[in-house]
Amino acid sequence: MSQKMLQPTGEKLMYVVMFTHIISAMTAFMFNFVLPEIRQTFHLTTVQVSWVTSSYILIYGMGTVLYGKLADQYKLKNLLTFGLLFFAFGSIVGLISQTYSMVLVGRCLQAVGAAVIPATSNIIPIRYFSPEKRGAAIGMAFVGLSIGGAIGPILSAFIISITNWHWLFLSPCFVLCALPFYQKYLREEERSFTKQMDWLGCIFLAIAVTTLLLSITKSSWILSLVGGCSIGLFVIRIYTITNPFIQPRLFASRGYSIGLILAFILSGILLSLPFLTPLLLSQVYRLQPQDIAFMMVPAAIVSAILGRTGGRIADRKGNLYLFVISSLLLIISFVLLNMFLKFSPWFISIFLVLGTIGQTFIMIAISNSISTILPRGQAGIGMGILSMVIFIAQAVASVSYGKLIDLGGKMGIHEGFIYSNIFLILTIAQVLILFGYYFLFYHCSKKSLLH
Template sequence: MDYIFKYIFPFIFLSLYNKTCTLSKHLPKKRLIAESEKRTCTMSNWNGGYDVLESVVQQQPSEKIIVVLAFTLAISVMSATMFNIVLPEIMVEFHLSLSQVSWVTSAYLLIFAVGTVIYGKLADTYKLKNLLTFGLAVFALGSIIGLSAHHYWVVLLGRIFQAVGSAVIPATAAIIPVRYFPQESRGRALGIVMTGGAIGTALGPAIAALVVSLVHWRFLFFMPLLILLTVPYYRKYLTDAPQGKGKMDWLGCGLLAGSAALLLLAITNTSWIQALGCLILLVLFTVRIHSIPEPFIKPNLFKSKRYSLGLTIAFLATGIGYSLPFLSHSC
């Protein structure tokens, strides 16, 4: 395609242009001037057309990468939701309580949420293709660990590694459309990516039910291994350079993750001491983000009513979705 745009089209145009010049020798002077101006205008327009064609060729990798990204996000979301329906089986197999088995999803989502922000910050310093290669490799490692799990702690370890790796996907899903698409087509690119996430949410429980009806629930860890097929595409088509050296607020990150972990532990163990520790860390985190120029989470975000409302709706929807297995009769 590039060859046609650069060589064939120019050859055809220049042939027509030379023919026009030959015919112009037999034209009156005034008409000759008009034809000359017309040719100049046509040449200018052709150059502009070539620029458009060139831009289309350059955007083709972006079109490919956005489809691959949508597939990657679908697999990532499926991995998060597939285990919901097998929590009762895991609970029975390892003789766990409801609060204990909930860590299969809670640990994943906690690390997934915090890791998404971390990868977003690291994208300012490191190349996206390197971050994705690292994240997807860790994601696959967690899947391999989970496939070989015969103890509950190994299942949790596999889910933790999966979360550490898969957190790179939503971070890059928000960055790639901004870096690789012009402003007028970013909405469409983001729509394609979010469609992949929605499809993953819808298909996750259905595919999990199908897999569990045929084989052991451990084979749910196999699905994310398909994501390794996307690594060569990211290595080939992501050509961006780091945007700059941003500062990472590791202390703020630790305070937020620690407060969330203590909250989950307080609920699991019914411990007021851990609940008090969660409150203390949350207060320290609030003080931290208001006292430094580049906090882990910018407090100005919460001043937007739309953002706060969207965050609340997402929190409630996710909570309802993940609580359904515990409300079913099989539990």
Template sequence: MQTEPQQQSAEKVLRVLVFTLMITVMSATMFNIVLPQIRTEFHLSFSQVSWVTSAFLLIYAVGTVMYGKLADSYKLKHLLTFGLILFAIGSVIGFFADNYGMVLFGRIVQAAGAAVVPATSSIIPVRYFPPESRGRALGISMTGMAIGSALGPVLSSLLVSLLDWRWLFCMPLFTLFAVPFFRKYLEEEEREAVKMDWIGGGLLAITIALLLLAITNQSLLLALGCILSFLLFLVRIRTAAEPFIRPGLFRSKRYSLGLIIAFLMIGSGYSFAFLSPQLLADVNHLAPGLIGFVMVPGAIVTAFLGKKAGILADKKGNSYLFYTASALLLSSFVLFSSFAGVSPFFIAVFLIFGNVGLSFMMISMSNAISQSLPKEQIGVGMGLLAMLNFIAGALAATLYGKSIDGGAAVSWNLLNSYPGASVYSNIYSALVLVILGLACLYYRQFSRSSVREVN
């Protein structure tokens, strides 16, 4: 049981975490809008300039699970100090870049430092808040992501309209203000230093990198390399004295199924970030700047309701929040399937249902998965969950992109009558079935224990 001073420290850490998470998410997305300017300035191809974003996300995904593993042996405040300073160093390198190589190197260094934030954003609520208030803590931390997603494109557009695009590198410097607070309020027990399995960690990193590259480049050779490195990783964790990930972690049915449900839910929810802008551009013929404004209301409402969702999970149980989230996601997908191509005003309303539902779902699944982990494996267990977020997004983007390229001769949903919107309607119809299937799977594995928690 926490003492009052410990509770106060935990609340202060949570507020600082929200600020740090907001800046990090903004930094991850802000450069998308200036890729054409970077391409023109350095005379690059589209594939070359895309590495400004791709390299960041690749290192971000790999680094997330690495920091999660290190958090099981080292104090979070030390990891956060190291990561945020590295984040700032990358920003300085990028700001003074006079060639594309330096720009790319700056983004890579940024990502290597920034990855500590998503890793710790799921660990801090689990480690510093008791189960009865953990949902609220996860909900509050989720608001940082929502606010960052909403403000990123808007601030990016405003900044580049007044200053050179290199000033976007300066945003992460604000995270340095959080370092003294993390060091002051993160009161941690001494942790037993465990020998780090760098070979196992390296094989996992190679597997993740090759997987993301194979997905984005649609390369069979890279996919085969990914399979080979994954097999070597499996051999390593079964033979090493202190493996990077203990095989027993995946013997927990609740944890393994929880990861699968979360992975598919996040991939389905990625349709709001990827498909909606494509729909608005292709069918509604909306200008890029206006598309951003259609996306903002959903992010704002999500940020406002994040804390309330966590409280709902604490009071009524995880299952209640999960089914609420499922209902919201289903509502959004049904509306998109039936009315894809309708006025952007209504699309913004559909996105509110979807974004809020996805946020509720992430809180619910993070809470459920955290409860299935032993204390000594919380870091790597939650780190794997955060890593899967990126892989789900990359895989979903490829599948959605291929579906759009393939087109659709007819609309499966007879209610949809908008020319050119059939392929989008069909994708959302398929996602309705995915959500229904996952809800059934969740009911079989998690609902009974959730009911016991409430009673």
């Protein structure tokens, strides 16, 4: 069946995808605000309680690749059913947990199930929409992320104000409301089961990703060594067996490889807004957590409203046009944040709106660009790798930003000056990325990108 005939069904599916993204984003963000309460409940250290979020991110990041690979071989309907049920099951385990170990088990089970959501949201636009209509569909997924990011902190604060933090595990169970709609609208697919899954290659990749992420957060050279060895074994594996976990020819596509590099750098730059802004408002303006959440909500709301508009711009004007607009918004935001740190925090909230819109638009542009390059049979694993690269970049960036701030503090530099210099560096980096994207994706011929 042609993509044109499937598009009406695809549009209905994207509303379901948007809903599941809202739940997923809420689940990821809500627990960040209750770590002090969890630490106090179980008498934990800061390092111990950080595993509530670290374990979720590690499993979630690797799970997107695994589900993407499985989606190229198995029915998407079955994968979603498994993932969403597991997501809800993990939430129930966390809800009834009485020990910290059970809280961690619940979060891990949540991540195992929730990882199916970004994997499938990347695949559905490719399977149900033609390239010229795909941008708006991808935009709807980002709308869900923005809404979830806005609601998460508010809902977290509300629940904590009236009851115990355990009840944060209840809201993800509502993801099961989406399951009947996925069953209804996802078409029956013919899938070949002749290719055996390369589980050993998957294990090598999982060990590599996990140890490298931990080495970054823990500053451990031993974990870096283990991660490097695991990558080496993974590379040897994919080049020496017939059906590897990832086909080496996928990286032979110049456009795809360049796209991953750009996505990695961009993700690190874009993390500056949600990561640095709360720290900035706390350390420079001395705002309380609830005031910080209130300052960040307008940006998330505006981004959610305009998310689909960004996708439509990509469809009508092209990815380059959207990339330029979003880059200019980010550059303006970074410049204003650099210049107006001494003024009212309301200025920061306004500048954050510009940056967050640019953040949403630019990820739509890069995701749409990469989706048009991937061959249909490699779409699942290809977009899964993109999601994993984004998670790794965010982990690297969060540690790097944290170390820059700590280094400035040790050197006796005023907090405002530290943040101002970081935003100046980000401005220069975004300008370079804009020129790099134009040259690599549009100055070069499309044929040279594909081969």
